[in-house]
Amino acid sequence: MIIVKTIQEEKSNLIAKGDVTLPFQGLEPEGRMLVDSDGAAFVYLLAHGEEFIHLRFEESTWQELHTYRTSAKPLFVQTVLKPVELTAFWDELDFLLDNIKGNQNYGKEFVEKADEIFELNSGED
Template identity: 30%
Template sequence: MQKRIEVTKSYIEENTLYLQTEEFKHQIKNVQDTMQMITDSDNVSFIYILDVNDEFVYVSIPASVWPNLKDVLHSEQKIVAIVNEHKIELEGLKEELEYLISNIEGNTNYGEEMVSKVEALFLDK
């Protein structure tokens, strides 16, 4: 079964967007950024993939934190996930998000709710 953690809140501090996750219930020896993102249309969220202890872990970014993502998307601000006591810069998030937004626009394969929320927030439609 795929390991998954949910972003529970986001905040901007000192030129960085922090994505705070729920507690990860496994010991973390090492964390690496895969620089890859996918969507979860069923749960209307973006999924950023981290490599934790040589296993992929899905970091679910729900629509509730998308406004902060939009605010930093075209800025120089960093985006950092906080998983337990670990801070991981998500270096590929902006590029991956821009790519997904362009694919989602008008594409019903992502589901009506996902398309309408992405278009409304990120594309002002």
């Protein structure tokens, strides 16, 4: 598990920097995300051989995600070798946010936090 600490703009891309350095060779994006509603995180799946690595975007990064969400800039995770693009990240995040909106199955506290930061109910009549 890797926790993203910050997201930085570099040229026309975004770089997610984790709490550990990723020295992995052969790290592949899965193009899928999960929600950890108890831990208040969006989790992007990365494959490393037969294993999955969870790249966690916890609440401390949600404002950055909200800020960059409409930019459609490619998001990469920094590794020692080279950045790895998190394919389908924005599509997956949008899909999850659409499902979270008003859905108490994610837990009231999680839904309220997501609504507050991502403005899920803005534009409703």
